[in-house]
Amino acid sequence: MKNQSNTLSGRRQRSTNIAAFVFLLPVILLLTVFIFYPIVDSFMISTYKWNGIASERTFVGISNWTKLIGDRDFWFAFRNNIVIMIMSIIIQIPIGLAEATFIEFVGKKATICKILWFIPMLMSSVAIGFLFTYALAANGGMISAVSQLFGGGNIDLLGNKNTALMTVIFVIAWQFIPFYMVYAMAGYTSISEDVFEASLIDGATKSQYFWKIALPLLMPTLKSAAILSMVGSLKYFDLIYVMTGGGPGTVTELMATYMYKNAFAQFNMGYGSAVAAGMFILITLLSLVTMRLINGKKEDE
Template sequence: MRKRTIERTIAWAGIRMVLPSMIVIGVFILYPIVQSLWMSLHDWNILKNVKDFIGVDNYMKAFSDERFINALQNTVVYTFTYVPILVLTSLFIAVFINYEFSGAGFFKSLLFLPAITSMAIVAIIFRFLLDGDIGLISIWLKALGFPVTDFLRNPNTAMGAVVFTGVWRWMGFNMVIILSGLNAIPDSLYEAAEIDGAGRARQFFSISLPLLMPTMSFVIITNLISSFQVFDQIYVMTKGGPLFSTEVLVYYIYYRGFNVFDMGYASAMAFILFCIILVLTLIQLKGFKDSESNGEYA
């Protein structure tokens, strides 16, 4: 009886400790999700004060909306260009800096600096740097005799400019995460590999990379999620242009919700995006777990 009383007391103590966090999660996360789902089932227009229930019509409308399809395609292009470049670049820099050399600490700080800078500020800086008339990059290209284009006003180069800006901003942050994974690998493994005559390249592919896979899976999944939610640099640098070539899903959702005030349709698109991210994340997690269970990274 006394044991049951102690267990009940411990349980209530745990509930009281997590209750404030659960209230915050309920008010600021769960309630908005439920409210957004409810809105997606309505013709919810703020300006017209219309809130008619229409079921799944907003979801059906999305897949016949050419602008939605274009935004989805642009999001996929951005994601599967941005994520591989960012992850590989961050991995290369982390491996390079992990070898101790004079000035390594300075380079770590320098590369991490953009991560603590607002993306809006970074986007404004690159918007001016890439300007075809007054941009510093354009001036350098002209001085070197290269043909100059206005990167952000050319449909063929605008997405590349946005990807480059995102990679530059987050490269240092991901580098630090990968460095922490590298530092967790025991030095004894490298010492044993050196005794066996393995060079640095062999050590990387046989020791570092396999043992880094949990860290790399975290980096890839978090960047995959964030890339599908890209908005700020699009809004500041291109506003979805030119000719809708950089309009991504989140920007289109923002446009429909806060420019057209069609909150029902915007909420439906937001849930479609949520489902896409959830499915991709689950597939990727399953892939990593299967690889680990098969011993590929052992």
């Protein structure tokens, strides 16, 4: 009987393994074709001098990587990514949390606010880029129109080197704040209503409940949101490329726009791949370090 039981158990395990393999195979193939292979291929192409079109490629070894390490334009673009990352975390997560808290405390009466605040997330980045490009235009734009209404002149926020980056950061925040609002709302659902009712019975105000009870319980959610914001900020491309193209000059240049220009505008696919591979390394390292700092060391169970 024991051998028969072992045989049945072994058959069930093999059947489970086969089923798992069958269901995972499409995912593995998709990840291999669209993620793992492009990453490996980018590292390989970075060792060549190639225009991306010709069949012949010239092997240059680590020449592109040497150039990348000393490329001030790339590191300036990386600095812009860091600025956007920091400002995104500072602006988007607190405002998203504030909106979620308002909706949580007001209840069903805030449904209209929930709908209106979520609208930016329903729009594509390209559409938002074009919308704000026209709205912020020096001639006929919304800001210029208001300025002229009060007797001022045209204001070119996107064409001014001193304001272009912060203007783009504002537009990015406008688009993604709803995401963190929904993320915080999901965090609120994990807090039992009994906790809120108990705090009110004990005499706590809503403000005290938020700061003393809800916020500490939401910290794991906010930490995850910060990591998502950080990773997303390091790979921004479409909205900024539509609005400024990295300009004026290189004021709003990011790693992704710099990579695109080298690879597809200047047809320097080898160096563009080196930039892409450099992005991959930097984003991975920053993500690992940030996760380590935010989550800290796990206590031994």
